[in-house]
């Protein structure tokens with residue numbers, strides 16, 4: 001029997017909520033950070049093995065820069081976008097992660113406090129991101 005009803009979890013009929021939106025972005029930022037970390041590590045492993053320098057993960061590795069330089073020269077806009085986006089994801093994930101850890105301690109679990117801590121978390125995440133991006137460009 002085919003019933004033409006929407007499937008659970010009915011995302012399209014829900015009014016967007018602060019709680020669910022922050023939760024979804026916590027997962028998305030966690031997955032994004034995981035992808036960035038594993039891609040960075042696997043690139044380093046690849047270069048280490050490729051030049052028979054197995055186990056050398058040092059970013060001061062000469063050949064790493066020699067072959068990566070042309071790429072960074074032509075695609076610097078892409079690399080800078082990934083770095084800035086990673087900083088945003090990390091600052092958001094860390095700020096919201098601290099909020100999660102406070103909940104795990106049994107703190108701020110009332111609905112009003114969940115909303116207030118969400119606004120504070122967003123403010124901290126934006127400030128941290130801006131400060132980190134300024135620091136990145138000044139260094």
Ligand code: HEM
Pocket residue numbers: 026027029030031033034035037093094095096097098100101
């Ligand atoms: C590169 C660093 C990080 C990566 C790759 C990462 C990745 C992840 C992923 C994939 C999840 C699962 C998300 C889900 O399934 O909903 C997660 C959850 C979590 N992360 Fe991170 N994370 C990182 C850094 C941090 C930092 C710095 C904090 C600091 C507080 C943090 C706190 C948490 C917490 C508390 C959870 C559990 C949230 C829950 O109970 O649902 N993470 N992380």
